[in-house]
Amino acid sequence: MTHSLPATQGPPLAVSGIEKRFDGFQALKGVSFTIEDRGVYAFIGPNGAGKTTLFNCIAGRIRPSAGEVRVAGRDITRLPSHRRVHAGLARSFQITNLFASLSVHENVRLAVQAHSPRRVVNMWRGRDTLTDVGARTDTLLARLMLTDKQAIPAGLLSHGEQRRLEIAMALAGDPRVLLLDEPTSGMGIDDIDIMTGLIAEFGKSMAVVLIEHNVRLVMKISRSITVLHRGAILRSGLPEAIAADPQVRAAYLGAAA
Amino acid sequence: MSVNLLLTQIVNGLGIGMIYFMIAIGLSIIFGIMHFINIAHGAFYLVGAYLCYALVSATGNFWLALALAPLAVGVVAWLAEPGVRRLYDLPASLQILATLGLALVIQEAVILIFDPLGKNVAAPAGLRGAAFFGSFVYPKYRLFVIVFTAAVAAVLWFLLERTRYGAVLRAGTESMQTVELLGIDISRIFSLTFAVGAALTALSGVLAAPIRGVEPFMGVEALSIAFVIVVIGGIGSFTGALAGGLLIGVVQSVMTTFWAAGANIMIYVAMALIILVRPHGLLGRA
Amino acid sequence: MARFKSSAWGLAVAIALVALVLPLMLPSYALATECLIFAMAALGCNLLLGRLGLLSFGQAIFFGAGAYCVGILSLRFGTGIVAGLLAATAVSALLAVAIGWLATQRTGVYLIMLTLALSQMFFFLCYAAPDVTGGDNGLMNIPRPNLAFGGHELLSLASPFAFYVFVATICTVAFYLMARLIASPFGATLEAIRDNEDRAVAIGYDTRLYKVIAFVAAGAVTGLAGGLYALALKFVPLANVDLAMSERIIVMTILGGTNALFGSMLGSIAVVVLSYVLSDIWARWQIILGALLVAVALYLRGGLASLLDKAVARANEGARP
Numbered sequence: 001m002t003h004s005l006p007a008t009q010g011p012p013l014a015v016s017g018i019e020k021r022f023d024g025f026q027a028l029k030g031v032s033f034t035i036e037d038r039g040v041y042a043f044i045g046p047n048g049a050g051k052t053t054l055f056n057c058i059a060g061r062i063r064p065s066a067g068e069v070r071v072a073g074r075d076i077t078r079l080p081s082h083r084r085v086h087a088g089l090a091r092s093f094q095i096t097n098l099f100a101s102l103s104v105h106e107n108v109r110l111a112v113q114a115h116s117p118r119r120v121v122n123m124w125r126g127r128d129t130l131t132d133v134g135a136r137t138d139t140l141l142a143r144l145m146l147t148d149k150q151a152i153p154a155g156l157l158s159h160g161e162q163r164r165l166e167i168a169m170a171l172a173g174d175p176r177v178l179l180l181d182e183p184t185s186g187m188g189i190d191d192i193d194i195m196t197g198l199i200a201e202f203g204k205s206m207a208v209v210l211i212e213h214n215v216r217l218v219m220k221i222s223r224s225i226t227v228l229h230r231g232a233i234l235r236s237g238l239p240e241a242i243a244a245d246p247q248v249r250a251a252y253l254g255a256a257a
Numbered sequence: 258m259s260v261n262l263l264l265t266q267i268v269n270g271l272g273i274g275m276i277y278f279m280i281a282i283g284l285s286i287i288f289g290i291m292h293f294i295n296i297a298h299g300a301f302y303l304v305g306a307y308l309c310y311a312l313v314s315a316t317g318n319f320w321l322a323l324a325l326a327p328l329a330v331g332v333v334a335w336l337a338e339p340g341v342r343r344l345y346d347l348p349a350s351l352q353i354l355a356t357l358g359l360a361l362v363i364q365e366a367v368i369l370i371f372d373p374l375g376k377n378v379a380a381p382a383g384l385r386g387a388a389f390f391g392s393f394v395y396p397k398y399r400l401f402v403i404v405f406t407a408a409v410a411a412v413l414w415f416l417l418e419r420t421r422y423g424a425v426l427r428a429g430t431e432s433m434q435t436v437e438l439l440g441i442d443i444s445r446i447f448s449l450t451f452a453v454g455a456a457l458t459a460l461s462g463v464l465a466a467p468i469r470g471v472e473p474f475m476g477v478e479a480l481s482i483a484f485v486i487v488v489i490g491g492i493g494s495f496t497g498a499l500a501g502g503l504l505i506g507v508v509q510s511v512m513t514t515f516w517a518a519g520a521n522i523m524i525y526v527a528m529a530l531i532i533l534v535r536p537h538g539l540l541g542r543a
Numbered sequence: 544m545a546r547f548k549s550s551a552w553g554l555a556v557a558i559a560l561v562a563l564v565l566p567l568m569l570p571s572y573a574l575a576t577e578c579l580i581f582a583m584a585a586l587g588c589n590l591l592l593g594r595l596g597l598l599s600f601g602q603a604i605f606f607g608a609g610a611y612c613v614g615i616l617s618l619r620f621g622t623g624i625v626a627g628l629l630a631a632t633a634v635s636a637l638l639a640v641a642i643g644w645l646a647t648q649r650t651g652v653y654l655i656m657l658t659l660a661l662s663q664m665f666f667f668l669c670y671a672a673p674d675v676t677g678g679d680n681g682l683m684n685i686p687r688p689n690l691a692f693g694g695h696e697l698l699s700l701a702s703p704f705a706f707y708v709f710v711a712t713i714c715t716v717a718f719y720l721m722a723r724l725i726a727s728p729f730g731a732t733l734e735a736i737r738d739n740e741d742r743a744v745a746i747g748y749d750t751r752l753y754k755v756i757a758f759v760a761a762g763a764v765t766g767l768a769g770g771l772y773a774l775a776l777k778f779v780p781l782a783n784v785d786l787a788m789s790e791r792i793i794v795m796t797i798l799g800g801t802n803a804l805f806g807s808m809l810g811s812i813a814v815v816v817l818s819y820v821l822s823d824i825w826a827r828w829q830i831i832l833g834a835l836l837v838a839v840a841l842y843l844r845g846g847l848a849s850l851l852d853k854a855v856a857r858a859n860e861g862a863r864p
Contacts, residue, residue: 080749081744081745082744082745082747082748082749082750083747083749085745085746085747086747091745093745097739097741097742097745098739098742099735099738099739099742099743100738100739101738102734102735102738106731106735109731110731110732110735110743110746111746111747113728113731113732114746114747114748115747116728124723124727125727125728126726126727127726127727127728127730127731130728133728169746170746172746173747288652294652294655343841344840344841347840347844348596349598349651349652349655350592350598350793350797350801351797351840351844352840353598353793354793354794354797354798354836354839354840355836355837355840355841357790357793357794357833357836358832358833358834358835358836358837358840359833359837360833361829361830361832361833361836362829362830362833362834362837364829365827365829365830365833366827366830368827369827369830477786477787481659481663481786484656484659485660488656488660516671518667518670518671519671521663521667522664522667522668522671525660525661525663525664525667526660526664528656528660529645529657529660529661529664532649532653532656532657532660533645533648533649533657536649536653
């Protein structure tokens with residue numbers, strides 16, 4: 001079973017000149033970057049640097065005041081949330097957001113079904129009879145190590161398992177770009193290790209945009225790190241270069257002081 | 258239409274609008290505070306009107322009815338509220354089912370005690386006949402209703418905007434949890450609010466009785482209008498309910514002379530439009 | 544796959560059995576016919592409330608539109624029964640596109656209020672257009688055409704028995720189709736929207752489209768029921784479109800229970816039979832109905848269908864030694 005990516009040209013994610021003003025406060029002052037290839041791309045910065053606003057502008061939860069977001073060459077800046085997913089952009093939520101009363105399997109199956117071309121018109125077949133959807137669901141459950149838990153209602157999973165289920169659902173459409181908003185927040189050490197390994201794994205097949213507080217995790221798996229400061233990009237580069245950069249240090253220390 | 262007729266219809270509309278306002282404000286506060294969809298709210302109006310009919314028939318004293326009927330309904334509502342409280346946590350569909358059932362029980366009980374036929378209630382002796390203002394002639398009782406309800410509205414405004422109870426209610430419409438955190442006994446607030454809302458609605462039933470008579474299905478009609486006003490004015494809004502009530506009253510009254518069904522169509526079109534365009538109502542807090 | 548098919552077939556068999564037994568228990572075919580017609584009306588409401596959690600006070604719009612459609616076609620144009628009922632279904636479905644599109648602009652209480660406003664609007668429109676609807680008097684003396692195909696008469700529906708068989712067949716098919724619908728991927732998506740609409744949007748569903756489609760399915764089956772009701776009474780009263788009709792359909796739906804489609808059949812039979820039996824004994828029988836509604840809301844939240852579930856479970860337990 002193949003899940004071919006939509007035939008597109010252009011880099012997975014291109015963000016140009018994103019600005020966001022809230023009532024006189026400029027949260028983003030023209031952020032531009034392009035992700036050319038697969039890999040994990042981390043965005044860090046002190047509190048209030050604009051990370052979450054940037055994430056929300058890309059994910060479609062808020063509209064930027066100016067600028068443009070392109071996924072695989074397609075302008076998605078004004079696309080409603082549900083259509084961004086089909087453009088190849090997937091996201092996980094910072095606060096766990098699942099179909100709590102439905103089974104783990106059904107959660108994933110629904111996410112996969114959303115990408116089945118017959119999803120709306122299919123009013124006649126049984127919900128478990130779309131064999132391609134079933135196979136894809138099983139693959140995702142196995143990949144996120146949730147096969148054992150598939151019959152349980154999602155609301156009864158542990159926190160770490162719920163975060164993994166989130167990501168299984170985000171991966172359902174084989175996205176070009178996966179947006180992860182602090183995927184390890186609130187996790188125990190064991191779960192963080194599992195999640196770190198999984199994110200590194202996803203980076204091999206897609207562009208992963210990661211917003212994360214855990215600097216050690218970021219240093220370990222990122223292909224590139226971008227530092228945001230006061231609504232603009234301060235530095236962007238290899239993890240080692242960023243770690244050694246005096247301006248980055250100053251920004252963090254300045255914010256802390 | 259002559260100027261005098263138009264004026265008569267507008268003043269009629271103001272009186273009816275004030276009665277609508279008093280039905281709607283109770284519904285609005287109860288919904289705003291308890292998030293309780295009370296389909297049986299119209300029953301307070303129905304019972305108020307029938308108590309008025311019974312007391313006036315028995316004693317011939319309208320003023321007794323004006324004092325006793327709202328008091329009686331308010332006390333019963335205050336006593337019943339802890340029982341009704343079980344419904345607050347139910348899903349909307351079950352709240353509607355239960356209160357629809359209650360409304361039916363009360364309506365049928367009224368028919369059982371009286372009978373299904375409409376009845377007239379005489380206006381109090383001093384307020385029969387008409388008042389003359391040059392060429393403009395207007396029934397005294399209807400004038401009394403306007404003046405009296407305006408006074409009630411003023412008292413209510415003071416209660417809601419200038420007292421501690423009112424401040425708690427306004428905070429409660431935003432978030433009942435905050436009110437609870439302030440160390441206020443919510444259950445007393447609930448009982449009091451339910452009782453005040455019920456008494457106001459019963460009072461409007463008493464006032465309406467000499468104008469429109471009493472009949473067992475008047476509660477259903479009043480409920481429907483009250484929902485329109487709550488939506489138009491905004492949930493929990495005093496000025497919204499007042500403006501909404503007067504607007505609906507006047508529009509209905511003036512339109513009735515040309516096209517009665519058209520008035521109703523317009524009212525519900527307005528209700529739908531407001532939900533679509535300004536869901537918090539014309540004067541509600543966004 | 545087998546299980547899914549069997550569940551829809553199982554429901555169809557259950558409905559057919561009820562349809563078979565009902566006339567034996569009730570004094571007339573007319574009463575049994577009314578039970579089946581309102582079961583279909585409640586079925587539409589069940590789809591919206593049970594699968595999506597949407598409470599619509601607009602069901603009388605669809606029921607009334609279906610009834611007026613059959614009434615007008617049959618009375619003025621002599622349209623055949625199949626064409627008339629198909630037209631009723633189609634007109635109600637079209638109305639449901641508009642009502643559903645408007646109502647789903649909002650959620651929660653505001654959605655309920657929107658359906659209420661639209662329903663009242665439709666009532667007063669019908670009231671204000673006596674040339675079309677007969678206004679307060681309704682449409683009277685509606686002929687009930689016989690079942691015909693290509694000019695050949697297949698079956699006379701003049702007798703109450705023949706008409707009952709006709710309605711029972713349609714009712715069984717309607718329940719079967721609805722069961723297929725909710726068991727399909729489409730139905731699964733409705734449940735997801737009920738559980739967490741935000742998330743359903745985030746994984747790529749246009750949830751409003753799904754809700755509107757559900758409204759259309761609900762409107763179609765309710766309109767079909769309204770069309771059959773016009774033929775059953777040979778009369779279309781204005782009461783078909785009033786708020787009390789919407790309430791009646793809602794009461795049947797919740798009383799029967801929304802966890803299973805079969806609940807709509809139970810709710811309809813309960814209300815129709817109860818009103819018939821009690822109204823003979825006591826003119827104020829609605830006091831009992833009202834008290835029953837309060838009791839169900841407080842003590843039997845799953846409705847009558849959950850009572851049936853419990854009985855079956857207990858019987859199974861009892862069967863095991």
